[in-house]
Amino acid sequence: MKVLKATAWLLGILTLASCHSALQNKTWKEGVVTEEFLFEEAPYPSCHAATIVEATNGDLIASWFGGTHERNPDVCIYVSIKSKGSDKWSEGVQVADGVMKEGPRLPTWNPVLYQIPKGDLLLFYKIGPSPSTWWGMLIRSSDNGKTWSNPEKLPEGFLGPIKNKPVLLANGTLLCPSSIEGDGWHLRMESTPDFGKTWQMGDTVSRGKDTINAIQPSILFHKGKKLQAIGRTRNRHLFSTFSKDNGITWSDISLLNMPNNSSGTDAVTMKNGQHALIYNHVWPNKDQIKGIRSPLNIAISKDGINWDAALVLEDSRIGQYSYPSIIQGADGMLHCIYTWRRQRIKYVKIDPSKLVSLPIVNGVWPGPTKDRYKVAVCDWMILKRQKLSAFELAKEIKSDGIELDMGGLGNRETFDSKLGDPAERQKFIDKSKETGVEISSIAMSGFYAQSFAERETVEKMVNDCIETMKNMNVEIAFLPLGTQSDLLKNPELRPKVIERLRWAGEQVNKIGGVIAVETSLDAAGDKKLLEEIGNHNIKISFNFANAVDNGRDISKELKTLGRDNIAQIHASTTDGVWLQNNKAVNLPEIKKTLDDMQWSGWLIIERSRDVNQVRDVKANFGANAAYLKSIFNN
Missing domain, CATH: 2.115.10.20 (Glycosyl hydrolase domain; family 43)
Known part of the structure; x- marks a missing residue:
């Protein structure tokens, strides 16, 4: 027995080592042949x-x-x-x-x-x-x-396939996976022996002792006449039910140890007998039935119960990626299509023979979590605004990235920026690659002191920033409303600010980017502002300092604002002491809050300088970066 236990232990260690080795080079895009919009x-x-x-x-x-x-x-x-x-x-x-x-x-x-x-x-x-x-x-x-x-x-009471494709059974019957909503969610199967001329209604599938609310099934084929239905629930998990008689009767619905965020899924049985599932691998919070609709993933399985992680098709804070459909073509390729941010439809072709998969254990998508949170510094606050030496200094501070500023405004028509010059811009791109220090975002810090609501050339300024984002492949722009457009002190500016932000959102959408706005409002106020703007490409740059200076709890503010509304976080406070010495900042609790929200992104250090050594860049930013990493990357 001891030998068996030792052998099992060794095999476990070897498996973990093998998975760790595989993850080192995993891109989560292996097998993707084509990605395009319709x-x-x-x-x-x-x-x-x-x-x-x-x-x-x-x-x-x-x-x-x-x-x-x-x-x-x-x-x-x-x-x-x-x-x-x-x-x-x-x-x-x-x-x-x-x-x-x-x-x-x-x-x-x-x-x-x-x-x-x-x-x-x-x-x-x-x-x-x-x-x-x-x-x-x-x-x-x-x-x-x-x-x-x-x-x-269709005949009275028949709905046909509710979201996912019908399947043709060996007896020539077209089985249509269907469901009904209203008084709870219920699965049922409809079928037609003559492709829609006549119809037969199957029994409503039992929701089981746990009263599982399930809709929108996909049908998978197993050996013999065994079928499986799998799909969406309000119970935080994917559902599963089996039929042993070619779809006539079905087992009570049960839950798989796989997440579902109350969003549509699809699945297909491939020619090799394995199954491919396309879905959002998102666990909703324990007290919720819904979750964000990003990332969008593909998993594969041999038995429809145990799944392996294969692909991450989308993963972005900008919008939702949902309601996918998947088939296998005559050429063996997988063809996927899905909603892209409710704005477009996206198509992806995949070669299943090139998929590289790893086991999903206890519903957890495999892979290191250290890149979930990254730490950056503002180049203007480390006294290196638009200087190449900012990258070397950020590396010395052990920062993962830099928030790169567009430059000063003053009375100019637009920002005093080198980044519009292709040759100069390339130097920054090359230095980023050389040092390994990423560009987290492009900042329009000039609006701290200048009026976003009233400057006549705002459109040129914003477009110059968006063009820089596009040319430097940066997803986020930082826009502080500052003192001149403070919506608490100047509420009369609100209509103009909303109008201009709505326009800016339309512009940045053209490059698939987001503008992160910093305001003086509390989280509820920010959320209401975003609702009035009504553009998913405008989000909030949350600032610890705003909460702390106004006696608000950071974690509660983050929860109120919500995961999908936060583009980035300025994870520092007004100067005084380092983060680790600030009793108003409970960083472990903040991390737990963000973990529970399933947020990921950049934590950017702007201030939190020790007033006794305020000009010592390395000491201040090095200490804050080290503390953030000790909590968020541990």
Whole structure:
């Protein structure tokens, strides 16, 4: 027995060592062949719920709904085609709407594509005011998605596949994974033996003793006639249920030790018998059923129960990546499509033979966490504004990055910046690579003293910053509203500030970036401001000093503001003492709060200098960087 235990212990150590070794070179992008958007801009502000299929001629067909916003009556169903051998998707064409012969126009929802072998292409969708009151619709195409039939309403009570693709069983029956909402969430299976001409309703699947609320199933194939349904819940976990009789009856729903943030998933059984799952690997907080919809991940499994981490398709604080669809093409490639920030639809092609996967143990995505939080310093505060020597000094301080300033403003038309000169800008890029010190963000610190609300050339200033972000591949711009646009002292400036920030958000969206705004408001005020701006590319740069100076608890403020509203954190206070000596800053508690929120990003040191040695850059910033890292990277 001792020998067996020792052997097991050794095998465990070897496995851990092997995983650690594999992680050293893991990019989480292995196997990705193509990443592209179906369109750069659409004639509607919001889109969602994409589906994809391979037509009989080898073309890829995609569909989604788009309109003003989800539930709006103007939401319609669109289709785009990527012809076999083409490198471009066609312009999205409207193929269905919710215009009623009698009564008000209604929104459309959740298109689902299915290609009948050697037959028509089917497009299922829903019409109705809400998911609890919608009904099923169907249109058909006999020319690979170019033209479509008149809409058919499914028989009373039938919804068709609710989000994810139907599957064809060996007996010729098309099994449609469906679900209903309203009085709790319930799974059920609908089927058609003749591709939509007649329908059969399956039993509602038992929610089990734990009353699991589950919807939007995907169907996986196992040996024999065994099927598995897997998907979304309100119970923080993915659900699973099995059928041993080809989908006629199903086991009670159970929960997998895999996270679900109450967001849609999809899965497919590959030709090699393994299963691929696309989903947000996000655990909601224990007292919540919903969680943020980033990152977007792919996992693979041999048994549908134990999953291995394979890919991270998206991981950004800017927006959500959700409602994915996945298929395997005739060429063996995986084809994925999903909502990108509710603004565009993104397509990814993956070679499954090149996937590199690692076990997901106890629901934890594998990998080191040290890069979850990174520490940076402001170049102007270490007395190196727009100087190449800032990188060497930051490295000596043991900072991971620099918040690089655009330069002073004064009475100039725009910032006094070297970074508009390609040759000068390249020097900074090269120095960053040479030292290993990243550029965390581009700062417009000139607005600490100048008025963002009233300067006439604000558009040029912001555009110059965005152009610098684009050319230096930096995601975040820092914008302090400062003393001249303080919304507490100057509330009359609020409409103008909102107008200009809304415009700035539209501009930075063009490069996929975000503007992090620092205000004098509390967290509730910041959150309300963001709601009024209404642009996901405008977020908050949270400052410890604002909370501490006004007697507010940092952790409570962070919770109030919320993970998705925080672009970066200025993790320092007004000068006085180092962070480690400041009793108003409970850094371990702050880390726990951010961990629970699943936030990640840059912690930027601006001040917290010891007043007795305020000009000693190395001592002040070195001490604060060391303390932040001792807590956040331990």
